[in-house]
Amino acid sequence: MTDYLAAVLEMLGPAQNRYADPAAWDRLHAELGIQLPPDYRALVDAFAPIQINGHLYLFHPATERWNLGHNIRSTIKAWSELQWDDLDADEDPRELFGLDELSFGTRNGLWPIASTDRGETIFLIAARETPRLLVSYDDTWAEHRMSFAEWLYRYLMGEDMSGPRSAAFYPGPVKLEHLPMSADERTEPWYGPDRAM
Numbered sequence: 582m583t584d585y586l587a588a589v590l591e592m593l594g595p596a597q598n599r600y601a602d603p604a605a606w607d608r609l610h611a612e613l614g615i616q617l618p619p620d621y622r623a624l625v626d627a628f629a630p631i632q633i634n635g636h637l638y639l640f641h642p643a644t645e646r647w648n649l650g651h652n653i654r655s656t657i658k659a660w661s662e663l664q665w666d667d668l669d670a671d672e673d674p675r676e677l678f679g680l681d682e683l684s685f686g687t688r689n690g691l692w693p694i695a696s697t698d699r700g701e702t703i704f705l706i707a708a709r710e711t712p713r714l715l716v717s718y719d720d721t722w723a724e725h726r727m728s729f730a731e732w733l734y735r736y737l738m739g740e741d742m743s744g745p746r747s748a749a750f751y752p753g754p755v756k757l758e759h760l761p762m763s764a765d766e767r768t769e770p771w772y773g774p775d776r777a778m
Contacts, residue, residue: 596627605643657686718743
């Protein structure tokens with residue numbers, strides 16, 4: 582069985598752990614009332630705040646700018662304000678994935694944990710015992726019964742992880758870029774190890 586966390590870390594290169602802070606995670610979990618998965622926390626601690634391969638954003642709970650808690654709360658607010666009553670069955674995540682309700686930021690609801698500049702939002706269903714992610718993209722939804730690390734691995738390998746024809750594959754090393762921590766900071770991208778792709 583593949584250790585997807587190790588496989589992703591191998592693709593991205595050595596963990597930097599610039600903002601790793603267990604107390605920040607404790608505060609976030611207490612505030613949210615849920616526990617975010619260990620593999621997700623490990624990847625966020627290792628690299629975030631960061632943009633991966635020019636599209637995927639990961640924020641961190643210990644930073645003021647690009648703060649994960651703030652991002653989760655603002656995304657929950659935005660999604661909660663949308664009207665969900667008039668959806669066709671093939672667009673309604675309740676119908677598609679057997680959800681009892683469609684709520685955001687509730688114990689049984691969807692929790693936004695990552696996003697892209699292409700309009701994708703990656704949600705965690707935290708109430709499930711087995712890892713389960715839902716991805717919203719271009720008025721479609723995709724379900725993945727897997728860990729975040731496996732989802733990220735498959736995303737970086739060029740699989741359709743947001744729905745049909747959604748792949749964003751770039752051969753060669755993965756491109757990484759820290760998000761600027763101040764208005765005047767300029768960041769430079771760097772690349773993970775060669776993937777022979």
